[in-house]
Amino acid sequence: MQLGVIGLGRMGQIVARRTLEAGHDVVAFDLDEGAVATAADAGAEPADSIADLANRLDEGEGDGKRVWLMVPAGEPVDATLEELDPHLEAEDVVVDGGNSYFKDSVRRAEACSAAYLDCGTSGGPAGAELGFSLMIGGPEWAYEELEPAFDAVATGPDGHELVGPSGAGHYVKMVHNGVEYALMQAYGEGFELLHEGRYDLDLEQVASVWNNGAVIRSWLLELCEEAFREEGTDLGDVADRIEGGSTGTWTVQEALEREVPLPLIYTSLAERFGSRADDGRFSRRLANRLRYGFGRHEVRRRE
Numbered sequence: 001m002q003l004g005v006i007g008l009g010r011m012g013q014i015v016a017r018r019t020l021e022a023g024h025d026v027v028a029f030d031l032d033e034g035a036v037a038t039a040a041d042a043g044a045e046p047a048d049s050i051a052d053l054a055n056r057l058d059e060g061e062g063d064g065k066r067v068w069l070m071v072p073a074g075e076p077v078d079a080t081l082e083e084l085d086p087h088l089e090a091e092d093v094v095v096d097g098g099n100s101y102f103k104d105s106v107r108r109a110e111a112c113s114a115a116y117l118d119c120g121t122s123g124g125p126a127g128a129e130l131g132f133s134l135m136i137g138g139p140e141w142a143y144e145e146l147e148p149a150f151d152a153v154a155t156g157p158d159g160h161e162l163v164g165p166s167g168a169g170h171y172v173k174m175v176h177n178g179v180e181y182a183l184m185q186a187y188g189e190g191f192e193l194l195h196e197g198r199y200d201l202d203l204e205q206v207a208s209v210w211n212n213g214a215v216i217r218s219w220l221l222e223l224c225e226e227a228f229r230e231e232g233t234d235l236g237d238v239a240d241r242i243e244g245g246s247t248g249t250w251t252v253q254e255a256l257e258r259e260v261p262l263p264l265i266y267t268s269l270a271e272r273f274g275s276r277a278d279d280g281r282f283s284r285r286l287a288n289r290l291r292y293g294f295g296r297h298e299v300r301r302r303e
Helices: 010-021 033-041 050-058 075-087 102-111 124-130 140-153 168-196 203-210 219-231 246-258 263-277 282-295
Strands: 002-006 025-029 066-069 093-096 115-122 133-137 160-164
Touching: 002 010, 002 050, 010 025, 010 033, 010 124, 010 140, 025 033, 025 050, 050 066, 050 075, 066 075, 066 140, 075 093, 075 102, 093 140, 102 115, 102 168, 115 140, 115 168, 124 282, 133 140, 133 168, 140 160, 160 168, 168 203, 168 219, 168 246, 168 263, 168 282, 203 219, 219 282, 246 263, 263 282
Parallel strands: 002 025, 002 066, 066 093, 093 115, 133 160
Antiparallel strands: 115 133
16 A cells, blocks of 8 residues: 655654555655655655645555654644645545544544544554554544554554544543553652662662563563663662653543543652652652653653
8 A cells, every 4th residue: 555654753754664664655754854864765755745745645556545644743733634634535544643632633533624543652662663552543444444554553453453433542542641650650659669668679680570470560660670770770860850741631631521530640640740840759760761761752860
């Protein structure tokens, strides 16, 4: 199949490369010419504008244009759609693979001239090798049309699902991120007690043994082990400041609207915001470093 990819940051480059490696054709565009050149070096056909990308997709084989957006959530998605929409028809399909708010995705699906798939994407830069987990909402026919691309970008056929109608994909990803916050908080608090406790422990060693058969083993725990190996048991100069928070905020807001108690997720969100006061909590410092582990987000360091 032929796929247009708009947005060639870390995640967009992975989408383009994995699609190419699966034997599909990719037309790529980004406002950054260097990012377009990187995708072209990997085998993508470069476009110099959104209109140019749409025209190149028109020239390809098959019925309808298939476009995957990997631009930052919020206004950039709306701006991209505004420019793309005049080139779209009912048989075309647009995938939003960013971390959009699910209510925005419902609005965009209703307004878009093409079928709109909201695609929650989990796996971070590690997905370059392993593939992503994709949670998708929208019309079933559009999902089926994009299955070859989803197979390529995800870990395989088991790595993606149509979870419901428009908005459902980003809704499931929103809650996924809320769970992620709580898991990071739990690991952070446990290792903080070990760090401040009565024994002089090697926390990399503890994480390693937990990762071998323990009930609480996980990829996040592997990232704890990596953090202690690279930063040291005391986490070196990693700062007590955890960035992010939008998806966790959306999760808590939805829980309040639905009257569903989420005390662990709420507390982990509060801890994240509380870290902006920089009072030196070890658990927050570990959460700061874990965000680098799974998403290669910048590690804030102590001054």
